[in-house]
Amino acid sequence: MRPGACTSSLFLLALVAVSLDCIEAVRAQAYPSRPIKIVVPFPPGGPTDVMARLIVQPMTSKLGQSVIVENQPGAGGRSGSRAVASANPDGYTLLIGGTNINAIIPALYKNLSYDPIKGYAAVAAIASDAGVLVVGPTVAAKTLPKFIQNAKDNPGKLQYGTAPGLGSHLSAELLKLKTGTDIVYIPYKGGAPAITDLIGGQIDMLFNNKSVLLALIQERKLRALAVTSAKRWPELPEVPTLGENGFDGFPSDSWYGLVAPAGTPAAVIDKLNAAVNDGLKSAELRASLAKLGIEARAHTPQEFATVLADQAAKYDAIVRSTGIKIE
Numbered sequence: 074m075r076p077g078a079c080t081s082s083l084f085l086l087a088l089v090a091v092s093l094d095c096i097e098a099v100r101a102q103a104y105p106s107r108p109i110k111i112v113v114p115f116p117p118g119g120p121t122d123v124m125a126r127l128i129v130q131p132m133t134s135k136l137g138q139s140v141i142v143e144n145q146p147g148a149g150g151r152s153g154s155r156a157v158a159s160a161n162p163d164g165y166t167l168l169i170g171g172t173n174i175n176a177i178i179p180a181l182y183k184n185l186s187y188d189p190i191k192g193y194a195a196v197a198a199i200a201s202d203a204g205v206l207v208v209g210p211t212v213a214a215k216t217l218p219k220f221i222q223n224a225k226d227n228p229g230k231l232q233y234g235t236a237p238g239l240g241s242h243l244s245a246e247l248l249k250l251k252t253g254t255d256i257v258y259i260p261y262k263g264g265a266p267a268i269t270d271l272i273g274g275q276i277d278m279l280f281n282n283k284s285v286l287l288a289l290i291q292e293r294k295l296r297a298l299a300v301t302s303a304k305r306w307p308e309l310p311e312v313p314t315l316g317e318n319g320f321d322g323f324p325s326d327s328w329y330g331l332v333a334p335a336g337t338p339a340a341v342i343d344k345l346n347a348a349v350n351d352g353l354k355s356a357e358l359r360a361s362l363a364k365l366g367i368e369a370r371a372h373t374p375q376e377f378a379t380v381l382a383d384q385a386a387k388y389d390a391i392v393r394s395t396g397i398k399i400e
Contacts, residue, residue: 104164104341108139110234111331114153114174116146116286120284121322123327124245125169127361131352136344149238150174150400151185158192162336164345167196170332172240172324176384180392181238190385194331196342197349198370200362201326202282204244204301206315207290211274217318224254232276234259234267236400240327241280243388244301244397247278251320253322269354282327283366283379303324308366324387328370330377346374 102110106386111129116281125142132140145153152175160166166173170193179189206217224231235241237260249256259276261267272294287308289295295310295345302325305314315323331349333342338343350371352358362369372380391397 087187104344105136105138107165108141109136109165109167111142111169112153112157113142113144113169114146114150114157115144117144120202120282120327121150121169121171121173121329123284123365127358128199128331128349128352130357131355132345132348135172135348135351149178151178153184154178154189155187157332158187158189158334160284160334162194162338164333164337164341167331167333167345168193169199169329171198171328171330171381172261172384172388173327174386175332175381176370177238177240177243179385180242180243180388181397192335194335194337194342195374195381196331196333196337197346198328198330198377198380199349200367200369201328202284202365202367203306203326204240204280204282204324205290205297205312206248206278206280206299206301207271207295207297208278209271209274209276209295210293212277212296215296217313217315219334220298221252221254222254224252224391228255229257229266231256231278232272233278233280234258234261235277235279235281236261236263236267239264240324240388241282241307243391243397244280245278246397247323248320250395251322268295284312287366306366315357319355322387324384324391328380328384330349330370330372330381332381334354342374 111125113125115121122144129140129142145156150173155170157166157168164200208214208220214223216305233245233256264281267279271279285296290297290309297309299315300312300314301323305312322361353369353371359369
């Protein structure tokens, strides 16, 4: 090829690139021009659904377009997640993701028809929810060491319950591995029936989130033995962390946030991120989160992507070390 022709080709390529950038910038300025949908891949009423509905009004006010929530439950969150991963990456279809969707699912399921990590672009964190290990009122142990000793003295007699494939399931199996205890796993369809059975004495322990268990602990219906966070909770200053009990390596928090299909323009993601972060400044929204014991988390897309990558690595290590398999 003649030098002049090569130079012309490079010029044309550069011109095309600049033109595409300009088109993207124009589209971003016009965005959003119609309602935005946030897909919740679980039934209404759970923590993920609550997070989505809390952020809808602030986003609507900031963006000047309606933001609606659509529940698409099924297959433990994989059905709705798959639908968003294959959606048009234009910023009008989002997913409420986080720990369960973008960290636990890829750790447990290796042959999915979509990529739960690379299939999305991180948009904005919303909040994090710490975990806690609780026992029922029929359990005599007042501390985690005494509970573990009881489990060692009675292999196969104590039971824990949770829905399969959640952070609570993985945390309990990791505790068994680290303590060398034989605590029988009882699978449940959801967290609520497991908690009911724990209070009733049908099972002995479980892990779950602060937002779910704090009120029951404060009402003395359940007893907290350890929290998963790095520091003790202000609401339960007498309850030590797992780290204080000598057990490190537990994921400390469950994260919730928005993700978009991979390929969504960066300028659109930045607009969405700004809308969420602005909403998280609302005293009313923060008060709503605080009532649930949940901490608001305002991050850049890059910071949220780092959080998700870190969580994915931690849960992948837990699944490999415990050998958990979900049928």
